Amino acid sequence: MMYGIGYGGGFGGVMMFGLFLLLVLVIIAVYFIIHHFTSTNAKDGSRSIDNAFAILNERYARGEIDEEEYNRKKAELRKL
Template identity: 40%
Template sequence: MMGFGWFGWFGMIFMLIFWILIIVGIVWLVKWLLNPGAGGSKGSTSKERALEILDEAYARGEIDDEEYERRKRKLLEE
């Protein structure tokens, strides 16, 4: 034993929690800086993603012109 008693264990646990919180904070900050639009309005980003998926399906030939236009109008109405 190192001779610190109870405070030694408390200090080690506190320091471990402190560093974990610092690392989590840095990771969150980096993610936020790299993708600033993700936190704000989720409605517009999910709508944009849905339009991208629709465009990809149309480009692959999975849906025809009429289906593409119908789905696009439906997405833009919301």
């Protein structure tokens, strides 16, 4: 006889809720992991290109590189 406590001696509902909660937590964790890596890469990529242009401009302004090398490196950075 079950005495009205349900499948699994009363623990069925608790186990189902626990599994549901675990599934929700896994989905949230996967979302944050994917979001972290995609947004970090996008921000770092654009920041590193901007930083490279700034360094190139500084080197040209100090006279470390000539105009030909400046234009060549600038064109290479734009390809990225």
